[in-house]
Amino acid sequence: MEKYSSGLVAESFWFVEFKQLIKLRNEGKSWEEISLLCLNENLLGISKPYRANRIFGYLKNRINVLDERLIQTFLGADLKTQKIINIFAISRKNKLFFEFLYEVYREKVVIGVEELTASDINIFFKNKQAQDETINKWTDVTLKRLRSSYMNFLTDAGLLTNSDKRKLITPAILDITLENYLIDINETQLIKAITGDS
Incomplete structure (x- = not known):
């Protein structure tokens, strides 16, 4: 990654x-x-x-990217937890999406902002473009599609809720089995990213 x-x-x-x-x-x-x-x-x-x-x-x-323990956790989990495991798998395969979760989504939860906006994601991409030559070469169309993908992933996972065209932040409350698993494999940053724990 x-x-x-x-x-x-x-x-x-x-x-x-x-x-x-x-x-x-x-x-x-x-x-x-x-x-x-x-x-x-x-x-x-x-x-x-x-x-x-x-x-x-x-x-x-x-x-x-899921080991046997996490697969068994998934199979025995409720719908919300299963969706969070899907987000975990997506973020494990995509460095930029994980950084977005940690640097933008988590930060919003920590400071108590209730809404995620398109401009929040645009600022994130602008910062990354300044730091990385690969991202700097991406077209505006690519960035717009990525922004849409990120919003859709978070909404489908239950981490955002649609309300009058606004995307309200609804941080996860982790199932204890999943939380213990993430702690055991040193994925505490992901816990912080989706729950807002500081």
């Missing part, structure tokens, strides 16, 4: 699909078997094979 990537513009939260593939892995299905289900039986509900294959690839990469 060294380099910055704009790859999230091509991804969605895909929670239902994420859950479906985790269950199949837990049942002992290989990635090859799951790939064939996606292509031959339209498991993901996507009719175009190339698109189904791409989404399968994204989900496979996302799920591969």
Whole structure:
């Protein structure tokens, strides 16, 4: 997770699909078997094979960051916790998104700001452009799509709530099993990022 990537513009939260593939892995299905289900039986509900294959690839990469303990935690967890585990997997695969959670979302929670705005994300990107040549080369269209992706991920995870066109911040209250797991693997920064703990 060294380099910055704009790859999230091509991804969605895909929670239902994420859950479906985790269950199949837990049942002992290989990635090859799951790939064939996606292509031959339209498991993901996507009719175009190339698109189904791409989404399968994204989900496979996302799920591969979860160890067996976290998979079992996911399977036994409530819906809110499962969505937070999906956010964890996304942030584990994307350095910039994790930094956004920690530097922007967490900061808003800590200081008690109730809303996340498009300009908050734009300022974050401007700062990153000044610090990193890769990000500085991204087009305005890419940054706009990324901003939209970030907002959608947080909304789908329950970390933002829509209210009269405003995005209200609703920090997570972590399930104790998940919190203990994150502490055990030294992911305390993620706990702080999504709960606002200082």
